[in-house]
Amino acid sequence: MRATRGRRGLACAALLVLAACGGGGATPPQAPAVATVTVSPGAPVLTVGLTQQLTAVVQDVNGSVLARAVTWSSNAPLVASVSATGLATALTVGSATISATASGVIGTAAVTSLVAPLITGVSPATLVPGAIATITGAGFDATIANDTVTVQGVLAPVVSATVTQVSFVVPCAMSGAVGVRVRTRVGPSALFATTLQGIARTIPVGQAWVSPDVTTAACTELAVSATPARYLVAVFSNATSANTLTDVDVGGNPTGLAPDPTPAQGLQQGTVPTDPRSAEQRRQDAAHYAFLERERQWFATARPRGITMNARVATGAGRAVALGDMRSTYFTFTVGCSDSSQVVRGKAIYVGTRSIIWEDSANTLQSASLPALATSYQRIGQQFDSEQYASDSATFGDPLRRDAQTDGDGKVHMVFTQRLNGSGAAAYVTACDQFTRGPGLYGSNLGEYFYGNVPTTATPNVNSTASPDGWFAFMGRTVAHEVKHIISMASRVANGAPSFEASWLEEGTARHAEEGWVRSRMHNTPWKANRGFGTAAANGLFCDFALGDATCLAGDATHRPSWGMRRHFDEILPKLTQPWNWSPYGDGSGQSGSVFYQTTWSLVRYAMDRYAVSENAFLTGLVNATSVGVTNLSAQAGVPIDQLIGGWGLALYADDYPGLAGASADIGFATWNLRDIYAGLHAQPAWSGRYPTTFPIAPTVLGWGAFAQRVTALRGGAHMYFELQGTPAQNQLISLRSIAGDGTTPGTIRIAITRLQ
Amino acid sequence: MTRRAQGVVGLLLAVMASVGCRAPGTGAAPGIAVASDTLRGVVRLVGSEPMATLAVFPAAGDPVVPQGADAELLRSLTGIEVVVRGRVTFDCAADAGPRGARIFELASFRVRAVGGVRAVDGILTRVDSGWRLVTLEGEQIAIAFLAPMMRLQEGARVYFVGPFDRAPSTYGIIKAAVR
Numbered sequence: 001m002r003a004t005r006g007r008r009g010l011a012c013a014a015l016l017v018l019a020a021c022g023g024g025g026a027t028p029p030q031a032p033a034v035a036t037v038t039v040s041p042g043a044p045v046l047t048v049g050l051t052q053q054l055t056a057v058v059q060d061v062n063g064s065v066l067a068r069a070v071t072w073s074s075n076a077p078l079v080a081s082v083s084a085t086g087l088a089t090a091l092t093v094g095s096a097t098i099s100a101t102a103s104g105v106i107g108t109a110a111v112t113s114l115v116a117p118l119i120t121g122v123s124p125a126t127l128v129p130g131a132i133a134t135i136t137g138a139g140f141d142a143t144i145a146n147d148t149v150t151v152q153g154v155l156a157p158v159v160s161a162t163v164t165q166v167s168f169v170v171p172c173a174m175s176g177a178v179g180v181r182v183r184t185r186v187g188p189s190a191l192f193a194t195t196l197q198g199i200a201r202t203i204p205v206g207q208a209w210v211s212p213d214v215t216t217a218a219c220t221e222l223a224v225s226a227t228p229a230r231y232l233v234a235v236f237s238n239a240t241s242a243n244t245l246t247d248v249d250v251g252g253n254p255t256g257l258a259p260d261p262t263p264a265q266g267l268q269q270g271t272v273p274t275d276p277r278s279a280e281q282r283r284q285d286a287a288h289y290a291f292l293e294r295e296r297q298w299f300a301t302a303r304p305r306g307i308t309m310n311a312r313v314a315t316g317a318g319r320a321v322a323l324g325d326m327r328s329t330y331f332t333f334t335v336g337c338s339d340s341s342q343v344v345r346g347k348a349i350y351v352g353t354r355s356i357i358w359e360d361s362a363n364t365l366q367s368a369s370l371p372a373l374a375t376s377y378q379r380i381g382q383q384f385d386s387e388q389y390a391s392d393s394a395t396f397g398d399p400l401r402r403d404a405q406t407d408g409d410g411k412v413h414m415v416f417t418q419r420l421n422g423s424g425a426a427a428y429v430t431a432c433d434q435f436t437r438g439p440g441l442y443g444s445n446l447g448e449y450f451y452g453n454v455p456t457t458a459t460p461n462v463n464s465t466a467s468p469d470g471w472f473a474f475m476g477r478t479v480a481h482e483v484k485h486i487i488s489m490a491s492r493v494a495n496g497a498p499s500f501e502a503s504w505l506e507e508g509t510a511r512h513a514e515e516g517w518v519r520s521r522m523h524n525t526p527w528k529a530n531r532g533f534g535t536a537a538a539n540g541l542f543c544d545f546a547l548g549d550a551t552c553l554a555g556d557a558t559h560r561p562s563w564g565m566r567r568h569f570d571e572i573l574p575k576l577t578q579p580w581n582w583s584p585y586g587d588g589s590g591q592s593g594s595v596f597y598q599t600t601w602s603l604v605r606y607a608m609d610r611y612a613v614s615e616n617a618f619l620t621g622l623v624n625a626t627s628v629g630v631t632n633l634s635a636q637a638g639v640p641i642d643q644l645i646g647g648w649g650l651a652l653y654a655d656d657y658p659g660l661a662g663a664s665a666d667i668g669f670a671t672w673n674l675r676d677i678y679a680g681l682h683a684q685p686a687w688s689g690r691y692p693t694t695f696p697i698a699p700t701v702l703g704w705g706a707f708a709q710r711v712t713a714l715r716g717g718a719h720m721y722f723e724l725q726g727t728p729a730q731n732q733l734i735s736l737r738s739i740a741g742d743g744t745t746p747g748t749i750r751i752a753i754t755r756l757q
Numbered sequence: 758m759t760r761r762a763q764g765v766v767g768l769l770l771a772v773m774a775s776v777g778c779r780a781p782g783t784g785a786a787p788g789i790a791v792a793s794d795t796l797r798g799v800v801r802l803v804g805s806e807p808m809a810t811l812a813v814f815p816a817a818g819d820p821v822v823p824q825g826a827d828a829e830l831l832r833s834l835t836g837i838e839v840v841v842r843g844r845v846t847f848d849c850a851a852d853a854g855p856r857g858a859r860i861f862e863l864a865s866f867r868v869r870a871v872g873g874v875r876a877v878d879g880i881l882t883r884v885d886s887g888w889r890l891v892t893l894e895g896e897q898i899a900i901a902f903l904a905p906m907m908r909l910q911e912g913a914r915v916y917f918v919g920p921f922d923r924a925p926s927t928y929g930i931i932k933a934a935v936r
Contacts, residue, residue, distance in 0.1 A: 157923070239927065241836030244871050244918070246927040247904050333808075430808045440849060485805040493855040498819045500854060502835075503802040503809040510805070586802065589833045589930065594806070628814075629801065629836075713906050716836065740902030740924030747874050747919055748927050 032060040034068055037107030039100050045112045045185040046080065046090035054086040054109055056100035068102040075099070080111040090114075115139040117147075117182040117189035127151065127170045127178065127196040129219040132159065134167045135192070141184045151196065152178040154254050154735075155743035171743055172219030172254060172735035175200060200731055201753075203231070206663035208654075208754040210646030218745035219735050220753065224704075224728040230757035231724040232699065233734060234649040238642050239716030239748045240630045242583035242596070246714045246748045250722065251735040252707035321348050321356050321409070329358060329415050332443035333423065333451065337432030340442035344417045349374070350381035354389040354400075354410070357381050360417035363454050365468070370458055376472040377416070380479060383559070384412070388480045391517040395616050396487045396509075396623045399448055402434065402494055407447035412483060420453040426465070427452040427478050429485040431500060434493050448490070450482035462548045462561045473547050473561035477514040484513035491623045502629035504586045505622070508600025511568055512619055515601070518544075518564045519671075522556060527608075527615050528670035530656070533680025541565055541677060545687060569677055572598040575718075576652070576696035583715040584645075585630075602669075603717075604633065606648040609670040611637040646752030649719040653697045654754050667754045699723040704732055710739055716748070725757075794845045796821060796861065797869065800834045803854070810850065812858055813841055821861040822850035828863050830914070830931050837916075837929075838870040867893065868916040871927065878916035878931060881907065890917060900925065910934045 038057045046052050058068045072082045076096035082088045088098055090113035098109045117139040127133050140163050141147050149156040149168040156168040166182055175198045179191035199216075200223035203209050211217035222231065237246045321327070324347065331342040346358030349367050357377050359367055367374035389412070392399060399412055420427070429450045437444045455471035457464075464470040485506065492500050500506070519525040523540050534540020536551035543552035544564030553560045574595045575582035584600040587593065612618035618636055625632045634641045647666050654660065654667040656675040674695075681691040699721035700709060705728075711720045724732065736751060738744045798815040811831055812820035823831060823841055831839070843864040849857040868878035879892040881903075888900040888908075900917070902924030907915065913934035917925035 237927075239836070239872050239918075241834065241871065241929070243833045243835075243929045244837065244927060245904075245906070245929060247906075248926065425807050428807055429805050431804050431810075434855075488805070489855075495855070497855050499801070499812065499814065499858075500804040500810075503804060503806055506803075506805050506809075585836055589933075628803065712904065738902075738924055738926040739904070740926065742901070742923050744923045744926075746926035748872060 032064065032066060034058055034066060034103040034105045035061040037070070037100050037102050037105045039098065039107040039109040041109065043110045043112070044088065045114060046088065047186045048090045048092060048113055048115045050090055052088045052090075052111075054082065054088050054098060054100070056086060056102070056107055058102045058105075066102075071101045073099050073101070074111075080113050112185070114141075114184065114186045116186050117184050119180065119182060119189050119192040122180050122192055122194045125194065127180075127194060129170050129172050129196070129198045129221075130215040131170050132167055133170050134165055135180065135182060136165050137182075137189070138164055139184065139186065139189070140164065140166050140182060146185055148183040150181050150183075155741070157743040169743070170196065172198075172251070172733055172737075174198075174253065174731065174733055175221060198733075203753055203755045205755045205757065206660055206667070208647060208650050208664055208666040208752060210643050210650075210752040211750045212640070212642060214745055214747050214749060217736055217749055217751045219733065220751060222728075222732040222734070222753070224730075224732055226727060226729060228727050228757065229725070229755065232650060232653055232754050232756055233722040233724060234646065234653075234719045234752040235711060235714070235722070235736060236645055236649050236719040236750050236752065237714045237716050237748045238645060238750050240585055240641070241716045242585045242588040244716045244748070245712075246746050247710070247712045247739045248714065248746055248749050249735075249737045249739050249741075250707075250709040250711060250720075251733075251737065252702065252724075253705050253733045254735050319409075321351055321411075323348055323351055326361070327358060329413075329449070330443040330445050331415075331417065331419055331451070332430055332432065333420060333425075333428060335443070337430065337443045338440045340437075342419075342443075344415055344419065346415055346417070349377055352381045352385040352411075354385045355381050355412045355414060356409075358413060358415045360415070360419070360454070363416070363418045364456050365454065365458060370468065372458070372460065372468040373455060376455070376468045376475075379472060380414070380475060383476060384414075384479050384483070387521050388483065388517050391520060392480055392483050392487060392513050395513060395516040395619050396484055397491050397620055399483050399486045399490065401487070402490045403448065406434070409447070412448045412450070412486065413445075414479065415449060415451045416454045417451060418454050418456065420451060421456060423453075425453070426474065427482045429482050429489070431489050434489050448483075448486050450479075450486065452478065452482070469561060470547070474563050476559065476562050477518060477564065480513045480517040481510045484510040488623050492626075495624060495626060497626040499628055501622070501632070504584060504596050504600050505604075505629055505633060507594070507597045508584065508604050509619060509622060511597055511601035512604060512615075515565060515568065515605075516615070518562070522559045522562060522564055525671070530670060530673050532673040532676025541569070542680065545570070545681065545684065568598050568601055569681075570690075571595065572602060573690070573696060575599045575602075577698075579649075579652070579697060580711065580714045580718050580720045583717045585717050588715055602652065603644065603648050605669060605671065606651050607633060607637040607644055609668070610647060610651075610665050611639060642750050645717055645719075646750060649721075650752050650754045652719075653699065653721060654756060657756050660756055664754075697721060701725060704728040712739070723756075793842055793864070794861070795840060795842050796845070797838065797840045799836065799838050800831050802832075802835050810854075810858075811835075812850075812854070813839065813861065819856060819858055820854060821845060821859045823861045823863040823866075825863040827865060831863075831866065833929070833931055834868065836871075837868060837876070839866045840869050841866045865893065868929075868931070871916075871918045871929075874918050874927075875920070876916050876918040877921070878914060881910050881913050881915050881934075883911050890915070904928055 036059045044052045056070045058066045072086050074082045074096050079094035080090050080096035082098045094113050096111045100107045119137040121136045123134050142162050144158050144161045147158050147161045147166050151171050152173040154171040154173045156171040158168045160167045178196045181191050182189045198221040200221045202223045329344045330340050331344045335342050345361045349359045350357035365373050432441050432444045433449045435441050435444050455468045457466045460469050461467040462469045465474045525531040534542045536549050539556045544566040547561040582595050584603045586596050608615050608618050621636045630641050650667045655669045656673045679694040681687045682694045701723050703726045736745050736749050798813040802809045804810050812822050814820045844862040846860050848860040850860050868876045870876050879890040882889045882891050888903045890898045898921050914932040916929050918927035919925045
């Protein structure tokens with residue numbers, strides 16, 4: 001510690017005066033004045049009974065070291081004494097200031113005198129990972145931050161401390177005899193021998209375990225035998241927000257203070273993952289995102305304007321419609337519900353038993369002059385009337401449930417308009433159509449409406465939604481999707497629910513509307529049929545990915561070409577290749593592509609396959625609930641959301657895992673065979689570039705024993721996969737700890753494990 | 758405002774919201790004559806895309822629809838519990854819910870909890886060699902260990918989950934740093 005003398009300035013001034021008055025006469029040289037005395041170490045911590053040699057450095061104002069006699073003293077000699085040579089001795093617990101004085105200038109050291117930590121007991125006698133234990137003894141530091149507790153070398157978070165007691169959270173260490181140690185600023189205690197007993201979990205092949213809380217997630221001890229074994233470990237976040245991120249270190253058999261972890265796969269390596277989407281998909285995603293941004297702007301600014309109704313427009317809702325009738329329909333997509341300034345003038349080109357199709361007279365392509373387009377419209381209408389109305393009704397409820405309170409015409413209206421093209425949205429439904437027109441709702445059409453885009457080129461191309469045939473292939477299942485939204489909104493209004501469904505679950509279950517129709521009418525796939533990729537002849541998933549295949553087209557002329565289930569299995573790819581980065585609770589900030597549609601679909605598919613009595617009861621229950629989101633889904637499944645997210649995570653990888661027979665329903669999708677589906681895509685020349693491996697999920701492979709992996713930016717509801725494989729020599733510990741190295745476990749972290757071999 | 762007081766205000770607003778709302782532009786009914794209303798609830802995006810609506814759901818009662826410049830920031834907080842401050846109105850975001858939903862003129866908000874665990878938001882600030890979270894009230898909270906990803910977010914509005922006597926490992930970005 002360094003000190004300066006206050007009179008230094010006066011001395012300098014005196015020297016200057018002397019120099020100025022010297023007049024060239026000889027002046028005896030002056031000894032340099034002492035400016036500072038620095039004692040080191042400045043704040044030593046000494047164990048009672050031990051000594052510490054202190055040193056004092058004397059310097060002048062220029063920093064030059066001076067040879068000066070130093071006098072040592074202590075202000076509390078009963079706590080710490082000091083010899084004439086600066087040897088400090090700690091005598092009792094306490095604090096003392098040791099001073100070194102040279103030519104009246106003083107430097108000091110603050111000595112803390114402590115006793116070395118001594119452990120006399122640890123309670124309880126058998127430690128349990130995650131539980132609180134207490135060390136008794138002496139010499140501990142009353143400041144928590146100054147006590148470091150380790151159990152078998154593994155850091156244990158201290159939760160309270162006095163000089164005689166330290167309580168800590170028992171860390172993740174292997175069951176058996178362990179040594180407990182406390183380290184204070186003085187140094188470490190001797191090891192105190194005790195025992196630790198974790199729960200050694202035995203997970204049979206094909207079975208699963210999901211941690212119910214963070215305490216059990218923090219430390220898993222797998223009971224293993226010395227035979228080849230393979231386990232899938234899914235570390236996941238139970239946060240229910242896509243933008244809530246968690247970092248965690250995953251450790252195997254931790255035996256010491258955390259080593260520097262090895263980055264696991266993913267963003268934490270500082271690499272930018274390859275965007276698995278096609279250029280066309282990226283363009284569409286960008287357009288979709290841009291649209292959403294416009295919507296956000298609208299909600300923030302336009303709605304409060306209360307734009308007045310355009311008196312010239314009368315929609316004619318409720319009147320009987322005949323083919324060729326013209327009707328004006330408010331188009332609120334870009335302006336919002338309160339605005340009636342945008343009107344689509346449509347012509348009734350299809351009037352069926354349950355639907356009416358309105359073709360915007362401003363569309364570039366008109367069905368009257370393009371037979372292929374007329375056919376596509378007709379097929380859309382007939383498909384809905386004969387199949388999708390019944391399919392959606394059975395699965396979710398009647399879309400015309402509130403028809404008597406809306407337009408009373410017994411029809412679902414499909415308005416196909418080019419105004420939607422380029423927006424990024426293929427189709428949409430707006431809740432305002434459920435309400436009577438009036439202030440704030442001048443744009444309501446009061447009826448069961450959805451709005452879709454249209455083809456813009458007459459040239460046939462089944463692989464382009466701009467062509468009538470390609471548009472039909474895409475729009476066919478979109479109708480089932482959009483009508484599900486109508487059902488959902490009508491049900492919630494009819495039930496007096498306080499809110500519409502959370503968007504992530506609303507869109508995910510709308511994918512189930514598509515699935516319900518596709519499976520029942522095209523794939524002929526019952527619930528829990530475990531259907532794979534199939535073949536052209538079987539009219540299965542293969543045909544959804546090979547729109548122009550002649551066998552597919554000939555085999556099901558009623559429905560083909562159709563995207564079928566293509567979006568479900570293809571557009572979930574980012575979730576499969578970067579599972580930590582995609583949440584079912586919505587795309588995160590800056591993410592695009594609405595990946596959550598199919599991610600949530602997959603979660604709900606798992607929930608139904610595993611827990612539902614019937615698909616229809618499950619989905620109808622969701623629609624008719626008054627709760628929303630996680631609460632709603634968890635209630636329908638009858639299990640906590642942690643169980644759903646954990647089990648689903650395992651199933652995404654373990655479903656139909658090669659060689660895994662008799663697997664529990666906990667780790668599979670009973671309706672679909674994911675392994676076969678993605679192997680099928682990999683085998684298709686047209687798709688093998690996008691699916692370069694037989695299965696897109698690639699866990700980080702680890703051997704048994706010690707390992708250290710770091711997971712960063714794990715999104716809420718997302719997973720990071722590890723596969724433990726080899727022949728274990730002993731039980732295996734898996735610890736999950738904060739990357740800060742303080743021994744704690746982030747509260748959002750959970751773990752799910754299944755044995756694959 | 759204490760947590761208890763916030764709860765009382767939240768309940769009051771919930772009761773008021775359940776009374777009903779009027780569509781924008783009708784009548785002359787004024788907004789509630791309170792300079793600053795407070796509501797605690799979970800941010801949710803509801804309805805079908807792309808016409809989904811952002812709303813804040815109190816523990817009891819109908820949701821409110823926040824509007825205003827800061828409402829955009831709530832987009833990144835779906836699923837998270839916040840306290841919103843501003844003014845609840847009689848105006849109705851009629852398409853936001855089956856019973857309508859009151860429009861809440863949002864002045865400011867604070868993140869309060871994630872999954873039931875306390876969370877704090879503020880501006881991420883570098884002080885000497887360490888990091889601090891400076892809350893909107895000016896409180897400075899030392900961050901024992903900052904997640905690597907967040908080290909690129911100096912000046913950003915962020916939130917951290919969990920007690921601050923330990924290093925927070927769960928976090929989110931409300932408004933990214935401008936570079």
